[in-house]
């Protein structure tokens with residue numbers, strides 16, 4: 725199966741956002757990865773609902789919204805309204821994770837769960853058949869352009885095995901430090917979705933870079 729490529733808008737030029745949205749529209753990318761940061765769950769603030777809605781107005785591909793915020797349950801319906809197709813919440817930010825997954829589905833979105841680098845994949849054991857996507861963070865969330873954490877390889881292997889054993893259907897997404905140096909190995913181990921920010925937007929030819937990731941797998 726060809727990988728799903730989701731360029732991370734966090735690395736776009738916010739002063740030329742429409743230009744960068746058009747670039748993704750015209751590329752082989754599959755989704756827009758939209759990072760929402762609140763300055764509490766992560767030590768950075770990115771942007772919020774109005775910018776998400778503005779991206780959605782011009783995007784011709786699904787928005788994959790990654791909520792790096794505390795109390796994400798307060799904002800699920802609002803992000804659905806702002807155009808989210810997928811909404812991922814952090815396992816670490818949800819006291820009632822299963823309830824939030826239900827809430828995302830009730831809003832009409834696909835439900836994802838993200839886990840930080842220190843969080844073991846087995847925290848997902850009891851929701852494997854309830855989710856559409858697992859986002860394995862391969863950097864500590866908060867910033868683009870960080871170095872890939874190699875322990876991620878083992879986590880993909882473990883999660884892929886859990887997925888097979890549970891006969892579950894969720895996608896495995898890798899987020900952080902994805903590049904030509906690790907993409908093939910990530911896909912070979914069972915990843916389905918590659919999020920890439922810095923590698924795409926800081927390359928000479930972002931569309932060619934997206935095409936090179938798409939050609940793997």
Ligand SMILES: O=C(CO)[C@@H](O)[C@H](O)COP(=O)(O)O
Nearest residue numbers: 865866868869900901921922
């Ligand atoms: O969620 C995050 C960071 O918290 C990511 O989506 C980054 O935006 C990925 O950027 P690169 O590591 O690919 O530059």
